[in-house]
Amino acid sequence: MLQKVVLVSLLVCCQHATAYKKLDFKLITAVRHGLDRSLDYINDNVYRVNVDCVLGVAFVRGFMRAAFKNGTHIMDNSSERLLDKCEGIIAKSKWRFWDDFQNGRNWSKFELLRLNNIQKVSSLEFKHLVEADIWSKPMSFEKRLILLPSWSPNSGPLVSPNSDKCLQEIINSSISLQDVSAPCAVSTDCWNLFFRNGAGSGYYLTHKLLLLQIARARNCWLSPATFQRQTREICSAIMSEIINANSKASIEEMFDLFLEQVLLCGYEGFSEFIQNDWLFHILKSQRFSGCFVDHLTDELKSRIKRDVNYFEDGCNDHTTGLGAAVLGLYYVYIVNE
Numbered sequence: 001m002l003q004k005v006v007l008v009s010l011l012v013c014c015q016h017a018t019a020y021k022k023l024d025f026k027l028i029t030a031v032r033h034g035l036d037r038s039l040d041y042i043n044d045n046v047y048r049v050n051v052d053c054v055l056g057v058a059f060v061r062g063f064m065r066a067a068f069k070n071g072t073h074i075m076d077n078s079s080e081r082l083l084d085k086c087e088g089i090i091a092k093s094k095w096r097f098w099d100d101f102q103n104g105r106n107w108s109k110f111e112l113l114r115l116n117n118i119q120k121v122s123s124l125e126f127k128h129l130v131e132a133d134i135w136s137k138p139m140s141f142e143k144r145l146i147l148l149p150s151w152s153p154n155s156g157p158l159v160s161p162n163s164d165k166c167l168q169e170i171i172n173s174s175i176s177l178q179d180v181s182a183p184c185a186v187s188t189d190c191w192n193l194f195f196r197n198g199a200g201s202g203y204y205l206t207h208k209l210l211l212l213q214i215a216r217a218r219n220c221w222l223s224p225a226t227f228q229r230q231t232r233e234i235c236s237a238i239m240s241e242i243i244n245a246n247s248k249a250s251i252e253e254m255f256d257l258f259l260e261q262v263l264l265c266g267y268e269g270f271s272e273f274i275q276n277d278w279l280f281h282i283l284k285s286q287r288f289s290g291c292f293v294d295h296l297t298d299e300l301k302s303r304i305k306r307d308v309n310y311f312e313d314g315c316n317d318h319t320t321g322l323g324a325a326v327l328g329l330y331y332v333y334i335v336n337e
Helices: 002-015 025-044 051-067 076-097 107-116 123-131 163-174 188-194 203-217 224-245 248-253 255-267 276-285 298-304 317-336
Strands: none
Touching: 025 051, 025 076, 025 276, 025 317, 051 076, 051 123, 051 255, 051 317, 076 123, 076 317, 123 163, 163 188, 163 203, 188 203, 203 224, 203 255, 224 248, 224 255, 248 255, 255 276, 255 317, 276 317
C-alpha cells in the first residue's frame, strides 16, 4: 500500500512540475531581486563566510554565464550585473581562503586545523572548486526522472561519512589534468561509499551527487552513460524523499537539505525540481536582508555536523549560499525558456 501511495505522489509531483512557456517578467523580477539581496548579504559578510557559501556563489556565476545571450535578451544587463557581483565576491574571497596562512596550503594542515576550529577552510578547496570556474556549462531542462515506488525514508544514512576525504582524493588526483580527461584515483572506501550503487538518504545522496559532479567538472574520466544513470537514480531517490516528507513543515525542518537537493539535481537539468510552489516557498523563506536560515533542530545539527557559521541575525553562511544558488538556478531556467 505504501508503495502505491509513494508512486502516485511521485507521479502527481512530476506531472505538475512547472514548465514556463514564456518569460514571466514579474516572476523573474522577484527571483532577480532575491538573488541580488543574497549576493549583497554574502558580500557584506565575505570575510566571515566559509568556502561552502562561496561555492554557492560559484554556481550562481555559472548560471549567469548560461543565462547571458550576448546582448540579445531583455535580461542580459541584469545577468551581467549579477555576474559581476559573483566575480567580486570570489575575488575578495581569494585573499581570505588562498592567502590566509591559518587556512593551510595542503590537505594535511587543513584536516588538523579542522579538528581545532571548524570555521577554518581549505585554500586548496577554494582554488580548485571555486576560483577555477568549473561550474559553467550550457543549461537545458527536461523531465527525465524514473519512479522509485519502493523507496522508504530509512534507506540509508542521513549524513555522508568521509565525504571531505573523498573530495580531497578527487582534487589531488586531478590537479594536473588539463583539456584531456583521465582516470582519477580514489580509494576503495570512497569508491564503495560514493561511486557504487547503494542506499542512502539526505546529505549522503546530495554529497554523492556532488562528488560525481566534481569528478566530471575536474575532468576525471567518467563514462557518460554511467554518469547519467547514476545522477538519474540519485535524483529520483531525492525526489522520492521530498515527496515522502509530504508537508511544508517537514521541508522547513530540513530546509538547508531541501535547497541542496534542488540545486544539485536542477544543475543536472531535471525539470522536475523546477516548481512554482517550491520557488514561492524559497522566496518567502528569504529574510529581507537576503539571507536564509536552516531551521535545524539541535538534534539534527549534532547528527549532521556540518561546518557552518551562524551570524547574529540567526542566518548562516551554508544555507544562504545554497539559497543564492537555487535562485540562480531558477533565474537561468526562466531566461532560457
